[in-house]
Amino acid sequence: MAQKRMFTIHILDSDAFLDMPLSSQCLYLHLNMRADDDGFIGNPKRIQRMIGASDDDLKLLIAKRFVLVFDDGVIVIKHWRMHNTIQGDRYTPTVYQEEMNKLLIKGNKSYSLNDGNKMFPKCKQNDNTGLGLGLGLDLDKGLGLGLEEGKGEDEEPKEKKTSFSPSIYIKEQCFSYSLGEKMLEWVAYKKENRKSYKETGLRNLCTQVKNQVLKYGENAVINLITECMGNGWQGIAWDKLEKRGDSSGKHRTDNAERSERVEETEGERLNRIALERAGNKPGGLQDIECDF
Numbered sequence: 001m002a003q004k005r006m007f008t009i010h011i012l013d014s015d016a017f018l019d020m021p022l023s024s025q026c027l028y029l030h031l032n033m034r035a036d037d038d039g040f041i042g043n044p045k046r047i048q049r050m051i052g053a054s055d056d057d058l059k060l061l062i063a064k065r066f067v068l069v070f071d072d073g074v075i076v077i078k079h080w081r082m083h084n085t086i087q088g089d090r091y092t093p094t095v096y097q098e099e100m101n102k103l104l105i106k107g108n109k110s111y112s113l114n115d116g117n118k119m120f121p122k123c124k125q126n127d128n129t130g131l132g133l134g135l136g137l138d139l140d141k142g143l144g145l146g147l148e149e150g151k152g153e154d155e156e157p158k159e160k161k162t163s164f165s166p167s168i169y170i171k172e173q174c175f176s177y178s179l180g181e182k183m184l185e186w187v188a189y190k191k192e193n194r195k196s197y198k199e200t201g202l203r204n205l206c207t208q209v210k211n212q213v214l215k216y217g218e219n220a221v222i223n224l225i226t227e228c229m230g231n232g233w234q235g236i237a238w239d240k241l242e243k244r245g246d247s248s249g250k251h252r253t254d255n256a257e258r259s260e261r262v263e264e265t266e267g268e269r270l271n272r273i274a275l276e277r278a279g280n281k282p283g284g285l286q287d288i289e290c291d292f
Contacts, residue, residue, distance in 0.1 A: 005033050008082050016064055021171045024060045027053040031067065032077055038094035039080025039111070044073070056167045063168065068113055070099045081109040164199040173206050182222045183209065186236075189229050208238065216241045 007029075011017060017025065030051050035041050044067075048058050061067045067075045074096055077083070094100055104112045166187045170180060183206075187197060197205065212221050220241055228236050 005035075006084050007032065008079070011066075011079050011082065017066070019172065020060055020064065021057070023053050024057040024171075026051065027057045028061055028066055031061075031075070032080075032083065035077055035080065036094045036096075037084075037086050037090075037092045038096075038100060039077040039084075040094045040096045040099065041075050041077075042073075042096065044075050056165065056171065059165060060168050060171070063165070068103075068111060070102070072099075074099050076103065076111055078112075079110045081105065081111070166197050166202050169199075169202060170206070173210075175209075176218060179209070179213070179218055179222060182225050186225050186229065193234065195234065205236075208236075212238060212241060216244075220244070 017028075020028075027048060030047055031041055031044060032039075034047055041047070044058060048055070058067075062069050062075075065078055068078050069075045076096075076099065102114050104114045106112055167184055170183045170187065173180070173183075175183060187202070190196060209221060224238075224241060225236060227240075
């Protein structure tokens with residue numbers, strides 16, 4: 001196994017990469033470090049467990065097309081040849097030749113799954129490969145690295161639509177760690193009650209949570225979700241936050257009125273003292289002469 005690997009800033013500095021959780025980014029770097037000279041990894045699950053990453057981290061890398069997966073579980077780093085350029089005298093061909101024959105190399109040096117019509121020629125990695133084969137393959141969405149549409153001889157190979165994962169979607173919402181974990185608990189709780197969220201429902205829920213956090217604070221939302229699960233409720237009772245907010249407002253108003261009454265009583269006391277010093281009883285202001 002090689003002791004050194006390289007990374008291109010064009011991938012690591014892209015929004016598509018930086019929008020992922022740090023655990024997914026970390027897993028990507030470790031996979032790159034342990035890939036062979038063609039970017040293939042035969043034991044991604046072992047690497048995932050070794051660094052403490054979750055199944056969702058690997059699924060997110062697959063869903064965002066940072067790695068390509070084969071039926072036998074072998075994966076390949078999609079942008080491997082953009083990251084690394086290995087000289088011919090140091091290059092060792094991958095042992096996964098069957099999987100390699102299922103790949104195409106795009107003009108920007110990234111891999112793409114082959115639709116069975118065209119194979120890329122066998123080649124060694126070196127500084128002069130170029131790899132500009134003009135195949136007109138799929139775009140790298142979100143990375144700004146793809147070819148323009150309409151160029152090349154072949155159309156983009158069709159890719160399978162990835163299934164919606166609630167846990168991955170929640171991780172992409174940039175919630176705090178505590179709120180993100182509580183959201184995952186709520187989704188699991190709903191699943192246990194056979195009320196699993198579909199994509200539209202979960203998107204609406206995340207929007208509601210963000211709005212309630214802005215209005216009442218994160219701790220209040222977390223405590224409410226915990227209360228709803230503890231009581232076995234089927235939904236989150238957002239109206240409870242509103243009632244508690246009104247109650248707090250009423251409490252603040254009562255304190256303000258009480259303070260005003262204290263200030264008023266203090267003012268009356270000072271007025272009485274001033275009158276007594278002037279030799280008058282309370283209410284005897286009519287005998288005081290004013291020179292102005």
